[in-house]
Amino acid sequence: MTDSEDAREGEATPPERPLLENGKPVQKPDYEKGSMGRRSFLGKIGAATGIIGAATYLSKAPEDWPLSMRDDSGHRSEPKITPIRLNDYRIEKSAAASADVGIGRGGTPKQMLRKALDGIGGIERYISPGDIVLVKPNVAFDRAPALGATSQPELIEELVNMLLVDCRAQEVRVADNPIESPADCFMKTGLRAASERAGGRVYLPDSNAFKMLNTPGAKLIEEWWFFHRPFTNVDKVIGVAPVKDHNLCYASMGIKNWYGLLGGRRSQFHQDIHEIVSDLSIMIRPTLTILDGTKILMENGPTGGDPSNVVTGDVVMAALDPVAQDSWAFEHLLKRDPNDLPEYLHKSEEKGSGRVDYTGRIKEIL
Amino acid sequence: MSGPTPVDELLSKPVRKKLRLTNVRIASQIFFFGGFILLCWLTWTSRLEGYPVSRILEMDPLVMISTMLSTGYVYRYLGWGLLVLGLTLLAGRVFCNWICPYGTLHQFIGWLFNIHKTKDNFDRNRYLDVYYFKYALLTVFLIMSAMGALQIGLLDPICLMYRSVATVIAPTFDMTVEQIPGVDPLWIDNLKFAPGVSRRVFVGSFWIGLMLLILVGANVYVPRFFCRVLCPLGALLGVVSRFSLFRINRDVHKCTDCDLCLTRCEGAADPQAAVRVSECFSCMNCIDDCPEDALSFSMVGLDTKQVQLKPDVSRRRMLFSGIIGALGYPLIKIHGKNTNENFSPMLIRPPGSVEENEFLEKCIKCDQCINVCPTNVLQPATWAEGGLEGLWTPVMNFDISHCQLKCTLCSEVCPTGSIRKITVEEKLGKGEFVEEGPIVLGTAFFDRGRCLPHAMDIPCVVCEEVCPVSPKAIQTVDEEVKDVFGEITLLNKPFMVPDLCIGCGICQAECPVLDDRAVYVTAVGESRSDERSLLLESRAKSDK
Numbered sequence: 001m002t003d004s005e006d007a008r009e010g011e012a013t014p015p016e017r018p019l020l021e022n023g024k025p026v027q028k029p030d031y032e033k034g035s036m037g038r039r040s041f042l043g044k045i046g047a048a049t050g051i052i053g054a055a056t057y058l059s060k061a062p063e064d065w066p067l068s069m070r071d072d073s074g075h076r077s078e079p080k081i082t083p084i085r086l087n088d089y090r091i092e093k094s095a096a097a098s099a100d101v102g103i104g105r106g107g108t109p110k111q112m113l114r115k116a117l118d119g120i121g122g123i124e125r126y127i128s129p130g131d132i133v134l135v136k137p138n139v140a141f142d143r144a145p146a147l148g149a150t151s152q153p154e155l156i157e158e159l160v161n162m163l164l165v166d167c168r169a170q171e172v173r174v175a176d177n178p179i180e181s182p183a184d185c186f187m188k189t190g191l192r193a194a195s196e197r198a199g200g201r202v203y204l205p206d207s208n209a210f211k212m213l214n215t216p217g218a219k220l221i222e223e224w225w226f227f228h229r230p231f232t233n234v235d236k237v238i239g240v241a242p243v244k245d246h247n248l249c250y251a252s253m254g255i256k257n258w259y260g261l262l263g264g265r266r267s268q269f270h271q272d273i274h275e276i277v278s279d280l281s282i283m284i285r286p287t288l289t290i291l292d293g294t295k296i297l298m299e300n301g302p303t304g305g306d307p308s309n310v311v312t313g314d315v316v317m318a319a320l321d322p323v324a325q326d327s328w329a330f331e332h333l334l335k336r337d338p339n340d341l342p343e344y345l346h347k348s349e350e351k352g353s354g355r356v357d358y359t360g361r362i363k364e365i366l
Numbered sequence: 367m368s369g370p371t372p373v374d375e376l377l378s379k380p381v382r383k384k385l386r387l388t389n390v391r392i393a394s395q396i397f398f399f400g401g402f403i404l405l406c407w408l409t410w411t412s413r414l415e416g417y418p419v420s421r422i423l424e425m426d427p428l429v430m431i432s433t434m435l436s437t438g439y440v441y442r443y444l445g446w447g448l449l450v451l452g453l454t455l456l457a458g459r460v461f462c463n464w465i466c467p468y469g470t471l472h473q474f475i476g477w478l479f480n481i482h483k484t485k486d487n488f489d490r491n492r493y494l495d496v497y498y499f500k501y502a503l504l505t506v507f508l509i510m511s512a513m514g515a516l517q518i519g520l521l522d523p524i525c526l527m528y529r530s531v532a533t534v535i536a537p538t539f540d541m542t543v544e545q546i547p548g549v550d551p552l553w554i555d556n557l558k559f560a561p562g563v564s565r566r567v568f569v570g571s572f573w574i575g576l577m578l579l580i581l582v583g584a585n586v587y588v589p590r591f592f593c594r595v596l597c598p599l600g601a602l603l604g605v606v607s608r609f610s611l612f613r614i615n616r617d618v619h620k621c622t623d624c625d626l627c628l629t630r631c632e633g634a635a636d637p638q639a640a641v642r643v644s645e646c647f648s649c650m651n652c653i654d655d656c657p658e659d660a661l662s663f664s665m666v667g668l669d670t671k672q673v674q675l676k677p678d679v680s681r682r683r684m685l686f687s688g689i690i691g692a693l694g695y696p697l698i699k700i701h702g703k704n705t706n707e708n709f710s711p712m713l714i715r716p717p718g719s720v721e722e723n724e725f726l727e728k729c730i731k732c733d734q735c736i737n738v739c740p741t742n743v744l745q746p747a748t749w750a751e752g753g754l755e756g757l758w759t760p761v762m763n764f765d766i767s768h769c770q771l772k773c774t775l776c777s778e779v780c781p782t783g784s785i786r787k788i789t790v791e792e793k794l795g796k797g798e799f800v801e802e803g804p805i806v807l808g809t810a811f812f813d814r815g816r817c818l819p820h821a822m823d824i825p826c827v828v829c830e831e832v833c834p835v836s837p838k839a840i841q842t843v844d845e846e847v848k849d850v851f852g853e854i855t856l857l858n859k860p861f862m863v864p865d866l867c868i869g870c871g872i873c874q875a876e877c878p879v880l881d882d883r884a885v886y887v888t889a890v891g892e893s894r895s896d897e898r899s900l901l902l903e904s905r906a907k908s909d910k
Contacts, residue, residue, distance in 0.1 A: 141834070142772050179832060179876070180770050181740035183562030184411045188772055192412075201552065204562030208544050209551070229551060247842065248827055248858060267828045267878045271818065305771070305836030 083214035083223050088285040089237040091126050093320055099363035100321040100354075101328060105314055106366055109294055110158045112316035116290070119363035120318055126287050127167035131235040135159060135200065136286075138241050138257050139176040141303055142188040148297040148310035150185075151240050153194035155292050155316065159240060160198035175203035175230035176260045203230035210263040217351060218279040220272060225263035226283075236287040239322075243293055243333045245301030245309075249273045250342045251334055252302045253326040254289040254319070255281045255353075278347035281322060281354070291317040291325055293333045323354030324361055387650040387663065391463065395470045398422075402467040406531045407559055411740040411775060418443070420734050420781040422467070426524045427451045428599040429730055432511040433782050436727040441783035451606060457663075458607040462593060462600055463632055463647035468523035469593055473632060473649075476585035488628040490589055493636045493645065493678075497594045501679045502687035504601035509691030514723075515698050515755060519731030521598055526578075529758060532737035533568040533746055534575040541565060563742065569763060570748040593647070594634055601677070604644035608675040612663055614641050614652060616672050620660035627652035627661060636674075637661060644677040703753030706897040710751045711888035714762040714869065716744055717769060717805045718777035718788040721895045728784035731758040735776035735785055741767040743871065744776060760785075762807065764871030764887050769807060771834045771870060808869035809891035809900055810839070810862055817884035819859045823849045827858045829873035829885045839866035840873060840885075864891065865906040 020026065061068040063076065071077050093100070102119020104112040117123045127133060137151035145152050156174065163169045174195040178185035182204045186192040192202050203209075205227050213226035231237075241257035248270060249256065258280040259266070269276040293315035300309045313333060319325035327345055331338045341356065349356050402422055409419040421443070423429060430447030434440050450461050462469050482490065507518045519525040536559035543557050555561035568574075584591035593600050607613075614637055627637040635646035653661045702708055704722060716735055719725050736744045743766060746758040760776070762769060774793055777785045788805070791797040795804035818826040833840040842858035849855060862885075869887050877883040891900035 142770050144772070180768075180872075181411070181563055181742075181773075183560075184740040184770060184773060186562070187412055203552070204555070206544060206551070206555075206561070206563065207565040247830055248825070265878065265880075267876045270826050270828045270831070270878075271824055273825070300836045300838060302831060303834045303836075303838075305834055309836055 081212045083212040084228065085214055086226075086231065086284065087234075089234075089287045090285045090320070091236075091287055100361040101317060101319040101325050101358060101363070103328075103362060103364040104316045104318075105364060107314075109152065109154045109292075109316065112294070112314065113155060113158055113162070113290070113318075115365040116316045116318040119365050120288075120320060123162060123288075123318075124167055127163060127169055127236055129168035131167070131169045132171045132173070132233055133163050133167075133169045133236045133238060134173045134175060134230050134234045135163075135195075136237065136239045136257065136261065137174060137176060137191055138260060139178045139182075139185045139189050139191055140180075140260060141178065142180050142185045143304060144188065145190050146295065146307060146310065147304045148242060148295040149244065149302065149304040150189040151191060151242055152292050152294055153190035155290075155294070156191055156200075156240060157194040157198045159238070159290070160195055160200040163238075164199045169236075172198075172200040173203055173230045173234070174200045175205075175227065177205040177227045177263060178260065205229070205263070213283070215279065215283045217282055220269060220276050221262070221279050221283060227261045227263055237284065239284075239286050239289045241289070241291055242295065242297065243291055243313075243329050244297040244304070245299050245334065247301070249277060249344060250336070250340065251326070251330050253329050254291050254322045255326055255344070255348060257289075258284050274342065274344040274347055277342075277344035278351055278353070281344075281348040282351050286322070289319050289322040289325055291315075291319070291329050291333075293317065293329065296333050298334065321354035321358075321361065323348045323356055324358040327356045328358045328362065386654060388654050391650055394464045395473075398465045399467045399470045402527070403531075406528070406536065406737065409532075409734060409738045409779060410560055411738070411773075412562065414738065414775065414778070419738075420732075420779050421446065423524050423528060423730070423732050423734065423781040425450050426522065426599060428518055428522050428602050429524070429782065431602070432508060432516055432518045433728055433730070435508060435512040436514055436516045437724070441728070441781070442787070444781065450603075454603045454606045455609055455611070457612045458610040458643060458646055458648045459600065459603045459633070460648045461603055462597075463649040466523055466599075468527040469590075469647070471527070471582060472585055472590050472592055475582050476589045479586045480589070484626075484629050487630070488625050491628045491631040491634050493634045493642060494594075495678075497634060497645065498677065498679045498683060499595050500597055500601040501604070501677050502683060502690075503596065504598040504605075505684060505687040506691040506694055507598050509688060510694045510698070513692070513695040514727050515695050516727055516730065517694075517698070517755070518598055519729070519758070521596055522730065523592070523597055523599055525730045525732040526581075528737070529731060529733040529746070530574055530578040532733040533571040534578060536560065536737065537566050537568065537571075559737075563740065566742045567766065568736065569745045569766075570758075571746065574746065574758065590632055590634075590647075593632075594645070604677050607643055607646070610643065611665060612648075613643050613673065614646055614648070615662055615664050616641060617660045617662070618672060620658045622658055622660075624657065626655050626657060629655045640672055640674045642674045642678070644675070698753075698755045701753050701755065704755055706895070709889065709898070711890070712751045712761065712763075713747070713756070714764075714808045714871075714887065714889045715892070715894070716760055716762060716776045716785050717793050717807060718774065718780075718785045719894055720784060720786055722898075725759070725784045726755055728782045729759045730782055730784075732781065733758065733760065734779045734781065735760045738775045738779050740773060740775065741770055743767040743769055743875075762871060764874035765883065766875070768872035768875040769870045803893070803904065804835075804868050806868050806891055806893035807871070808887045808889045809864050810867050810869065810871075810873055810885055810887045812860065812862055813882075813884045813886065816879050816882065817860070818879070819857045820884075823847050823855065823857060825855060825857055826878065827860050828876045828878060830858065830860050832872045832876050834870060834872060835866055835868060837866060839863045839868070860885070863906075864901055865904040867891075 058069045063070050102116045104115025141149050143149040160172045163172045195202050209229040210225045211228035239257050241254045244252040246252040256277050293313040296311045296313050297304045298311050345356050405419045408417045424443040424446045427447035427450050430444040540558045581592045625638050630651035632649040633645045633647040635642045637652040743762050744760045745763045747756045747761040751761050772790050774788050777788045792799045793805050814820040818824040830840045840860050842860050844858050871887045873885045874883045877885050
């Protein structure tokens with residue numbers, strides 16, 4: 001038997017000579033019995049102990065120790081979702097603005113929008129140069145704009161244009177989470193084309209676009225999935241809503257419009273519709289809410305579907321107080337009895353989102 | 367031979383090497399494969415602007431011939447199939463190795479995983495008797511088509527490829543790219559096949575994926591297994607290619623019988639012996655591999671004894687497959703899954719679909735409609751909805767989503783007219799279609815034992831809110847009730863007006879009673895069939 005060290009040396013010096021014993025070549029054994037040195041033995045034992053020890057620590061150390069992976073209750077492995085909070089996007093009302101709600105009447109949609117904004121002191125007062133502004137239209141269904149179920153593209157185009165050109169906003173985003181296919185709804189309503197023509201960027205929701213939102217004080221959506229992607233680094237938020245009939249909650253206007261940012265199983269909220277809509281009024285504190293009274297869906301809402309359901313109006317509203325705005329629109333645009341005012345407006349007032357009573361807080365520009 | 371021609375002088379040796387026919391072929395394959403993926407990517411609501419996204423299907427002559435046999439007519443653009451037939455008459459089965467995206471996929475995978483020695487490859491590329499099988503399959507499929515049961519879509523390579531991309535590859539790709547961190551999601555939207563919707567699912571797509579995996583994986587064991595053994599389109603082109611003008615010819619005087627031409631022979635066409643024209647994919651590899659320059663792709667007439675024109679199928683085998691085809695039709699019909707008396711309530715076809723028997727004569731299961739559907743409501747039918755005959759044809763699954771009112775995309779892309787091309791006006795029964803009324807997909811029903819306002823005095827009526835027709839097909843009876851906790855609530859109790867319902871399924875899709883919806887749509891009442899109607903007469907129409 002040869003020493004293993006010698007064998008290694010032998011390999012290094014070719015050619016290897018055949019081993020001779022009594023003058024005859026001796027066949028090498030197929031394998032050689034190795035022997036483990038002390039160092040190697042200790043090293044292996046050490047490594048094994050280390051690995052087993054580390055594994056034991058990770059799995060068995062008390063749960064509050066660093067790096068511990070122990071989970072006795074099974075609760076530690078539950079996915080942890082850290083809710084986020086939204087900023088308050090409101091702006092202090094300047095002294096110069098006398099009203100909380102501006103109403104622009106007559107002319108083209110562009111003129112009406114301009115008048116409405118002038119009623120609350122002009123848009124430049126609310127948007128600073130370099131702002132990232134999010135515009136939230138209502139794109140719920142794949143309807144043509146004339147059917148009044150969605151926001152009017154002319155108004156959105158005008159607004160985006162105004163924000164980029166007049167207010168010198170850095171970026172204008174347009175986003176909604178429609179009930180029907182988002183890609184399709186944005187196309188059929190003409191809102192994608194309108195936004196992009198004016199230079200806005202359209203954000204469509206997909207599975208990764210939602211985050212858990214924490215809204216302190218909300219009853220139903222204290223924590224709920226929220227279409228958050230377009231809100232990343234946003235400075236100002238403007239809602240642009242149509243005025244629509246709604247069988248369950250009587251009317252869908254400026255506050256109800258925020259429903260379109262919810263994700264998750266939102267159809268459950270119809271079981272307590274007035275609570276959810278008033279929750280929405282505190283979920284988002286928008287810079288401005290704009291109501292589009294140029295195409296008013298008087299019946300068969302909120303989907304519409306027939307031109308006969310739509311009345312053409314000549315009003316655009318812009319408001320700092322969405323509750324007062326909805327209250328006025330319910331009475332004057334949908335032409336309903338103010339005694340039937342949706343309960344959610346009163347609830348919103350209770351939650352501190354504004355005041356139902358609009359008397360003396362309105363500036364109408366003809 | 368005379369001296370070098372001016373052309374020879376122009377083409378220096380390195381240029382010549384680059385211009386080898388095999389390189390041109392690879393360029394063509396990349397072009398068509400890329401084009402195919404591009405067309406699948408374009409098959410989406412925001413990109414489809416009149417692009418001919420189903421053109422490769424429409425160029426498939428097997429689709430043309432089999433639907434012609436089953437219906438007697440050639441739909442819309444299916445005449446494009448003549449282009450491929452003409453090409454085959456000119457140069458043999460070039461389609462298989464120059465155009466077909468499925469063939470390209472097989473060749474690529476086979477090349478990637480080929481770890482065999484050159485010598486072993488000789489044997490892997492020799493003709494085997496079992497390669498006749500595709501001709502038998504073609505016979506079975508064509509006879510069944512002629513009798514009225516179109517099943518070629520199961521194995522037609524183009525249908526198979528479109529189907530695999532639509533229901534497996536595209537959603538897998540989308541799911542993967544949306545996970546890439548740190549990239550602007552608006553930019554990722556440009557990559558995705560279906561941007562701007564939540565993650566799409568396709569019921570039973572596992573089996574479609576498994577079929578793709580097995581067929582593509584088979585290349586490791588038998589090169590071009592699918593193309594050589596199963597492909598019915600290849601078989602059709604193989605039959606036609608006997609008349610082709612150009613083919614691989616072997617100069618026996620130069621040939622030294624070295625068998626090197628077998629190294630990369632894609633079709634197992636025996637170029638080392640009498641070339642089997644029906645098997646040859648015109649891949650041109652053998653010309654590259656021949657050290658003696660004995661092989662050429664040239665006009666007929668050099669040496670007719672050195673080729674075998676006809677497919678190697680005996681008369682007995684043809685007779686056998688003919689009998690099986692003739693038996694296949696009754697077998698598939700007697701299964702009884704799709705008669706007018708016994709059809710699945712879930713067999714709800716997309717708008718524009720023709721009457722069910724006619725539908726089954728036309729649908730090639732390519733699932734282009736499923737790919738283009740912007741709401742994901744269209745799903746490949748499983749055994750439960752359509753039996754074998756309807757397997758992987760499009761059905762609507764309203765638990766997943768609904769049919770959007772103003773969308774007719776599925777009818778735009780359907781290559782065979784099983785979903786006839788319709789306009790929004792026709793779908794909604796407006797304009798010149800007022801007389802016909804809207805296209806009705808099925809009828810919605812309430813399960814009042816599960817409906818929240820009806821059964822539990824809890825307000826809800828999401829169904830009524832989303833009902834898209836005007837006037838609404840779901841209306842409510844409003845009443846104030848005192849619930850068990852003493853609260854007085856105003857309940858809107860929904861009910862159905864079947865005369866107005868178009869079966870779009872949005873009520874079912876939005877119903878919060880998730881697992882077994884309190885409002886659900888079944889196929890009865892669909893307007894495409896008089897045999898499956900529900901109401902004698904629509905009260906809504908007679909009023910007007």
